[in-house]
Amino acid sequence: xxxxxxxxxxxxxxxxxxxxxxxxxxxxxxxxxxxxxxxxxxxxxxxxxxxxxxxxxxxxxxxxxxxxxxxxxxxxxxxxxxxxxxxxxxxxxxxxxxxxxxxxxxxxxxxxxxxxxxxxxxxxxxxxxxxxxxxxxxxxxxxxxxxxxxxxxxxxxxxxxxxxxxxxxxxxxxxxxxxxxxxxxxxxxxxxxxxxxxxxxxxxxxxxxxxxxxxxxxxxxxxxxxxxxxxxxxxxxxxxxxxxxxxxxxxxxxxxxxxxxxxxxxxxxxxxxxxxxxxxxxxxxxxxxxxxxxxxxxxxxxxxxxxxxxxxxxxxxxxxxxxxxxxxxxxxxxxxxxxxxxxxxxxxxxxxxxxxxxxxxxxxxxxxxxxxxxxxxxxxxxxxxxxxxxxxxxxxxxxxxxxxxxxxxxxxxxxxxxxxxxxxxxxxxxxxxxxxxxxxxxxxxxxxxxxxxxxxxxxxxxxxxxxxxxxxxxxxxxxxxxxxxxxxxxxxxxxxxxxxxxxxxxxxxxxxxxxxxxxxxxxxxxxxxxxxxxxxxxxxxxxxxxxxxxxxxxxxxxxxxxxxxxxxxxxxxxxxxxxxxxxxxxxxxxxxxxxxxxxxxxxxxxxxxxxxxxxxxxxxxxxxxxxxxxxxxxxxxxxxxxxxxxxxxxxxxxxxxxxxxxxxxxxxxxxxxxxxxxxxxxxxxxxxxxxxxxxxxxxxxxxxxxxxxxxxxxxxxxxxxxxxxxxxxxxxxxxxxxxxxxxxxxxxxxxxxxxxxxxxxxxxxxxxxxxxxxxxxxxxxxxxxxxxxxxxxxxxxxxxxxxxxxxxxxxxxxxxxxxxxxxxxxxxxxxxxxxxxxxxxxxxxxxxxxxxxxxxxxxxxxxxxxxxx
DNA sequence: CACGAAACGT
Numbered sequence: 004x005x006x007x008x009x010x011x012x013x014x015x016x017x018x019x020x021x022x023x024x025x026x027x028x029x030x031x032x033x034x035x036x037x038x039x040x041x042x043x044x045x046x047x048x049x050x051x052x053x054x055x056x057x058x059x060x061x062x063x064x065x066x067x068x069x070x071x072x073x074x075x076x077x078x079x080x081x082x083x084x085x086x087x088x089x090x091x092x093x094x095x096x097x098x099x100x101x102x103x104x105x106x107x108x109x110x111x112x113x114x115x116x117x118x119x120x121x122x123x124x125x126x127x128x129x130x131x132x133x134x135x136x137x138x139x140x141x142x143x144x145x146x147x148x149x150x151x152x153x154x155x156x157x158x159x160x161x162x163x164x165x166x167x168x169x170x171x172x173x174x175x176x177x178x179x180x181x182x183x184x185x186x187x188x189x190x191x192x193x194x195x196x197x198x199x200x201x202x203x204x205x206x207x208x209x210x211x212x213x214x215x216x217x218x219x220x221x222x223x224x225x226x227x228x229x230x231x232x233x234x235x236x237x238x239x240x241x242x243x244x245x246x247x248x249x250x251x252x253x254x255x256x257x258x259x260x261x262x263x264x265x266x267x268x269x270x271x272x273x274x275x276x277x278x279x280x281x282x283x284x285x286x287x288x289x290x291x292x293x294x295x296x297x298x299x300x301x302x303x304x305x306x307x308x309x310x311x312x313x314x315x316x317x318x319x320x321x322x323x324x325x326x327x328x329x330x331x332x333x334x335x336x337x338x339x340x341x342x343x344x345x346x347x348x349x350x351x352x353x354x355x356x357x358x359x360x361x362x363x364x365x366x367x368x369x370x371x372x373x374x375x376x377x378x379x380x381x382x383x384x385x386x387x388x389x390x391x392x393x394x395x396x397x398x399x400x401x402x403x404x405x406x407x408x409x410x411x412x413x414x415x416x417x418x419x420x421x422x423x424x425x426x427x428x429x430x431x432x433x434x435x436x437x438x439x440x441x442x443x444x445x446x447x448x449x450x451x452x453x454x455x456x457x458x459x460x461x462x463x464x465x466x467x468x469x470x471x472x473x474x475x476x477x478x479x480x481x482x483x484x485x486x487x488x489x490x491x492x493x494x495x496x497x498x499x500x501x502x503x504x505x506x507x508x509x510x511x512x513x514x515x516x517x518x519x520x521x522x523x524x525x526x527x528x529x530x531x532x533x534x535x536x537x538x539x540x541x542x543x544x545x546x547x548x549x550x551x552x553x554x555x556x557x558x559x560x561x562x563x564x565x566x567x568x569x570x571x572x573x574x575x576x577x578x579x580x581x582x583x584x585x586x587x588x589x590x591x592x593x594x595x596x597x598x599x600x601x602x603x604x605x606x607x608x609x610x611x612x613x614x615x616x617x618x619x620x621x622x623x624x625x626x627x628x629x630x631x632x633x634x635x636x637x638x639x640x641x642x643x644x645x646x647x648x649x650x651x652x653x654x655x656x657x658x659x660x661x662x663x664x665x666x667x668x669x670x671x672x673x674x675x676x677x678x679x680x681x682x683x684x685x686x687x688x689x690x691x692x693x694x695x696x697x698x699x700x701x702x703x704x705x706x707x708x709x710x711x712x713x714x715x716x717x718x719x720x721x722x723x724x725x726x727x728x729x730x731x732x733x734x735x736x737x738x739x740x741x742x743x744x745x746x747x748x749x750x751x752x753x754x755x756x757x758x759x760x761x762x763x764x765x766x767x768x769x770x771x772x773x774x775x776x777x778x779x780x781x782x783x784x785x786x787x788x789x790x791x792x793x794x795x796x797x798x799x800x801x802x803x804x805x806x807x808x809x810x811x812x813x814x815x816x817x818x819x820x821x822x823x824x825x826x827x828x829x830x831x832x833x834x835x836x837x838x839x840x841x842x843x844x845x846x847x848x849x850x851x852x853x854x855x856x857x858x859x860x861x862x863x864x865x866x867x868x869x870x871x872x
Numbered sequence: 873c874a875c876g877a878a879a880c881g882t
Binding site: 271275278303304305306307308310311314337338339340341342343344345346349372373374375376377378379380381407408409410411412413414415416442443444445446447448449450451477478479480481482483486487512513514515516517518519520521524547548549550551552553554555556639640641642644645648704705706708709710712713753755 | 875876877878879
C-alpha cells in the first residue's frame with residue numbers, strides 16, 4: 004500500500020463528480036506514462052503540475068486531453084483531415100433532427116412567408132393537416148379523425164415526420180406517439196418506417212420522455228425497422244439529453260455489437276451524453292479516440308460537446324487545447340463554441356482568461372449574447388468577485404440584451420448569497436413585470452439564500468409561495484429545506500420536509516444523505532452518522548468525498564485520542580456493520596432516518612459532548628478511511644484539512660502519526676510537506692511546500708485559509724513554532740487571509756488559534772523592526788480576534804483566550820478594549836518601550852522543537868515515535 | 873451543441 008500511493012488524488016478536484024483525468028487510457032499514446040509515474044521521485048515538478056492543473060491528465064506535458072487526442076490523430080489516424088473510407092456515409096440527419104430548425108420553421112410558417120423559400124420536404128397538405136390537428140385533434144379520437152381525413156393525401160414519412168416535430172414543438176408527447184403509430188401502421192417500406200421511428204425517438208427524447216422513446220425503439224426493433232444507425236443515435240441522444248448517460252453508452256455498445264457503424268451524429272450524441280452525465284474524462288477521451296480511429300471526422304458540434312465535457316469537470320486547459328485545435332483544423336467556431344469554452348474557463352476559475360476571450364469575440368464577428376453574459380456573471384460570482392459579476396450584468400442590461408430566466412436566476416443567486424434581500428425582492432418584481440415566471444431553480448435559489456442567512460420564516464414563506472404557484476419542488480428543493488432546517492436546529496420542520504419528499508416519490512440522493520450525516524456530525528452523533536453512511540450504501544447510494552469529509556471532520560473534532568483501555572466503550576458501528584447488512588427492505592431506511600431526526604430533536608446530546616473512548620474510536624476512524632480507499636473516493640483539500648485538524652487534537656505523536664499515515668495513503672505531496680515540517684526537515688521540504696501552497700492558493704480563499712489554518716495548528720500544537728510561523732507568513736504573503744496586518748492593526752479573526760499565535764509573533768517582530776529602524780509607531784495598536792465566529796464552537800472566544808494567554812505569557816503590554824471584547828489594544832509608545840527591553844526579542848523569536856539541517860534523507864513516520872514530546 | 877439551484881471547510 005505504502006509504495007502504491009494512488010496517483011489520482013487531486014487537491015483541486017473539489018467537486019465530487021469531478022473525476023480526476025488521470026489517463027488510464029493514455030499509456031497507449033504515451034507508453035512511457037506508467038514508467039514515469041512509478042519511477043518519479045515523490046515530489047517532482049511533474050506531480051506538481053498534475054495537482055495544479057486538474058485539466059492536465061498526467062505529469063506528461065504531452066498528455067493533456069487535447070494533445071492526447073492530437074497524438075492519437077497523428078499516430079493512429081494520419082488521414083484525419085481527409086475523408087477516410089471507414090467514414091460512415093455522410094448524412095443530413097444532423098440537420099434533420101435539429102429541433103431548432105423546426106422551431107424556425109414554425110416561426111416562418113406563422114409569419115406567413117411563402118413556403119417555397121423554405122427547404123421544406125413536407126407537402127402543403129401536411130401544413131393543412133397540422134392546422135386541423137391543432138384545431139380538432141384535442142383528444143385522441145379527434146386526432147385520429149384528422150389523421151384519417153388526411154391519410155390519403157399525406158405523402159410518406161416526410162409529411163408525418165413534419166407532424167411529429169410540430170407536435171413535439173408543442174410539447175404533445177401523446178400526440179407524437181399516436182401519430183407515429185398511425186403513420187407506421189400505414190407504411191410498408193422499412194426505411195420509411197425507420198425514418199418515422201428515428202424521428203419519434205428523437206422528438207420524445209427532446210420532450211424528456213425517455214421511456215416512450217425507448218418503447219418506440221423497442222417496437223421498431225421488434226418490427227424489423229429499428230436496427231439502424233439513425234434509430235440508435237436518436238435513442239442515445241434521448242438518453243443523453245435526459246441525463247441517462249450510462250444508458251446512452253450502453254445503447255452505443257449494443258449498437259456496435261449489432262454490427263452497426265456509429266457515424267458522426269452517433270459520436271456527437273455519445274460525447275454530448277458524457278458531458279451531461281459527468282462521465283470520467285478518460286472515457287470521453289477514449290470515445291473521441293475511437294471516433295478518430297474509425298475515420299469519423301469531428302465537426303463543430305463534436306468539439307462543442309467536448310468543450311462541454313471540460314466545462315462540466317472544470318478542465319479548462321483541455322478546453323483551451325480543444326478550442327485551439329478547432330482553429331488549427333479549420334472548424335468554424337460559433338457562439339455556442341465560445342459560450343461553452345467560456346463556461347469551461349469560468350468553471351476552472353480562469354476568469355481573467357475568460358474575460359480576454361470574451362473581449363475577442365466581436366473581432367471574430369460573434370457577438371456575446373445573454374448566455375455569454377450569464378456565464379461570465381456566474382463565473383465572477385463563483386470566483387467571489389461579485390462586484391465584477393454585477394458590473395458585467397449591468398453591461399448586459401446597458402447593451403439592451405434581453406434578459407432571460409437563467410440570467411435572472413443567476414443574478415438572484417448572487418444577491419441571495421450576499422444576503423441582499425431587498426435586491427432579491429426587487430429582482431423578483433422585475434421578473435414578474437417582464438412576465439418571466441419563477442421556476443424551480445428560482446425558488447431553490449431563494450430557499451437557499453434565506454436559509455443560509457438563517458431566515459427560516461422567509462424560507463417557509465417562499466416554500467408556501469412556491470407551492471401556491473404550482474411550481475413542483477424537486478429533490479434539490481427538499482435537500483435545501485432539510486439541510487437548512489437541520490442547520491438551524493429546526494428538526495421538526497426538517498422531518499416534515501423529509502416526509503413530503505417521501506410522498507413525492509423522489510429518492511434521497513448522496514447530497515441529501517450527506518446533509519443528514521453532517522447534521523448528525525455537527526451534533527456529535529458521530530456513531531449515528533457512520534451508521535447512516537452504511538444505511539445509504541445499503542440503499543444503493545454511494546457516498547462521496549463530501550460525505551466522508553463531514554465524518555472525518557467530526558472525528559477530528561469530537562474524539563479525544565487519549566488512550567483509554569477500559570475496553571468497554573460503546574461498540575463502533577463500523578464493526579457491527581455486518582449485523583445490519585440484510586436490512587434492505589424498502590421503508591426501513593426511512594424510519595431509521597426519522598429516528599435520527601428524533602435523536603437530533605431530543606437534544607439529549609449537545610455538540611459539546613465528548614466521549615473518551617480512545618482506541619475504539621481510532622479503530623473506527625481507521626475503518627472509515629479503509630472504506631474510503633475501498634470505494635476509491637478521492638480526497639480533496641477539505642479532507643486534508645480535516646485530517647490535519649484531527650492531528651492537532653491528538654495528545655500523542657503516536658496517534659497523530661496514525662492519522663498522518665492515512666494522509667500519506669491519500670497524497671504523498673501533502674503528507675510530505677506536513678510530515679517534513681512537523682519533523683523539522685523544513686529545509687528539505689520547503690520547495691515542495693511552496694509548490695503545494697501554489698496549488699492551494701489556486702482555490703478560493705475560504706478553502707485555502709482552512710488548509711493553512713489546519714497545517715499551522717498542527718505544527719504549533721506539536722511545538723514546531725518557527726515552522727508554523729513560516730507557514731502563516733507564506734499565507735499572508737499569498738493573501739490567504741485578507742488584510743491580516745498593518746502597522747497599527749493585526750486582524751486574526753479568520754485564523755485558527757495556532758495560526759493566530761504564530762502570526763502575533765510575526766507581527767510583533769515586524770513592529771519591532773519598525774522601532775529599531777527608528778520609526779514612530781502609530782498611536783494606537785490593536786489586535787482583533789473577533790468574537791469567535793470562526794471558532795470551532797461559536798461564541799466561545801477560544802481564539803481570544805488563546806491570544807490573551809499568549810500576550811500575557813510574553814509580557815506584551817496589551818489589554819482588552821473595554822467596548823469590544825474581541826480587541827486587544829495598546830499605545831505605540833508603550834509597545835515600543837517593551838520591544839526595546841532586553842528580554843523581549845527572546846520571547847518573540849520562535850523556535851522549533853525539532854530541527855534538522857538539510858540532509859536529503861528519506862524520513863519515515865516512525866521517526867516520530869523516537870522523539871520526545 | 874451553450875448560461876442558472878444543493879451537501880464537506882470558515
